[in-house]
Amino acid sequence: MNFFFERYRNLGENPSQVAVPITIRANTLKNSKQKLITRLKKRNIKVKEIDYLDYGLQTSSKFSIGSTVEYLLGLYYIQSAAAQVPVQVLFQDSKPAKQILDMCAAPGGKTTQIAQYTKSPIVALDIKKSRLDALKNNLERLNISNVSVFNMLGQDVSELKLKFDRILLDAPCSGNFVADKRWFDKRSLSGIKKQARLQLELLESAYTVLDKGGVLVYSTCSLEPEENEHNIAKFLESHPDMGLENIPLSIGSPSPVKLLDVNTELKKCIRFWPWKTNTEGFFVARMIKR
């Protein structure tokens, strides 16, 4: 633990363990957020809106939030608050999306969230077939029809011969200690660097299928710079036509560019430090192809 906490301290933080609340996302394809709140309150579930999220609700109940009739009816999806941010950032502008790619989609939390923002075609990829079954179940439960799912590596996306004007790359990452109590025992710097190389490959693949003027959102639930700012810095260096965009959220901290010794432009990326946001750790960058 000390090694990683020491790194966070070197980035100007005062890290501590946190217990994050249980959060859900109202499925507005089946009901409004307000109607869902009313229904859940009738079930004696405490519900509070999350002010920085479009569809997010904080819940508290004596029973599992995954064992209600409303859940089975697809009126909501269980999703951490920070995990709801990348899709919201992908659609932060009002420009209509034509064709959207979710590169590492299973089990479908973010894919199904994308469907709440657009009726346009969504292509979802993942390599793990068992997780694709979960994605398919979620698409059925949430009544979503505009998603096409492929069992393939994100790195092979160009084989589909399609172009996209919005891409979400929620990259596989080393995770963080909030969601996994044994995270500190399992992780090493060499493992994190290996993960970072894979993420950079995925970024390169996303670039090849992104239309000019298209938006690419890169996110991870990792707090490690190798998987976040360092990857974005390398990617931008090799693609001068890609530029970072501001993320106007009322929560999250700008990347500590000076302490990380990266381009000041990377201040536009945001970090969710768990001890500050009371969420899982997260990193989000929004880029546009000029």
Added chain:
Amino acid sequence: MNDFIQRFTKRNVVKDFVKLGPDYFIVSSFQKKLIEKDPFSLGLFLGKRTKRFKPSINLLNMISRYTINKVVVDKRQEWLFVCGRDLFRSKLLHIKGESPYKLVLNQNNEVLGYGMLKGKLFKNLFDIGDFLRRERD
């Protein structure tokens, strides 16, 4: 799939569909072009044929717009039904239509699954609790 739909209604509920292996889908014109690229799934999932046809909740919702063959249950029976249980006929709030096969609706008019009247019992043939059971399997 059409045989299954006919248990509830003679109406043409699904006008156009595609089959990917055992799975049935309604697809858009864009999705139709992707079929040759070997998708895992696409469009609106309607159900799966293994030994018998197993409908999706999407298909049951579509059928619900065209059929009168329905039963309505209260909150207690709703919970028992989504837990996979058969129900007593006497506990059903409303029974409508001639077919022994019925969609099961709660008091909010939401489809919970379907089943069949058999003597004093209403047999559960599919319910939305299946989403949780699938994850366990």
